[in-house]
Amino acid sequence: MENHELQKLTEELSLQLFGIPFKHEAIFNPRLKTTGGRYLLNTHNIEINRKYLDQLGFDEMVGIIKHELCHYHLHLAGKGYRHRDADFRLLLKKVDAPRFCGQLPEKQMKRRSGKIITYECAACGTTYQRKRKLDVSRYVCGKCRGKLRKVEEVRVVQ
Known part of the structure; x- marks a missing residue:
């Protein structure tokens, strides 16, 4: 057209x-x-x-x-x-x-796959799940201000 x-x-x-x-x-x-x-x-x-x-x-x-x-x-x-x-x-x-x-099919494909990263506080054990990576040297636990460490990264396909 x-x-x-x-x-x-x-x-x-x-x-x-x-x-x-x-x-x-x-x-x-x-x-x-x-x-x-x-x-x-x-x-x-x-x-x-x-x-x-x-x-x-x-x-x-x-x-x-x-x-x-x-x-x-x-x-x-x-x-x-x-x-x-x-x-x-x-x-x-x-x-x-x-x-x-x-929604365009090309946009749908980009959104479907992703990953979930789990972080854990070394002091109190509180877990945080994020879609984006955290710089663990800059961020601390929101409850006790302890150090965070990356526990796992899981690929998600919806």
């Missing part, structure tokens, strides 16, 4: 769902990393992350476009366009747009 096809789709969805034309630009932005799309307040343009189309499919991208169009039309109408606003939440339900986009 090219930018001109995305523009046409966005214009069609705007007329079908909102009854108001979309008069600005809708483009794919390859620099978006953590979100499916965004509405730009200054230019009123909509940017979409192409990875969501490639990895999750056309329907997911249509949901993202609907979500961003909710921001667009509410902002231009002078109503609450932020995620926390009641106007925004009502319009999302009305047009059946998702509040959040799905």
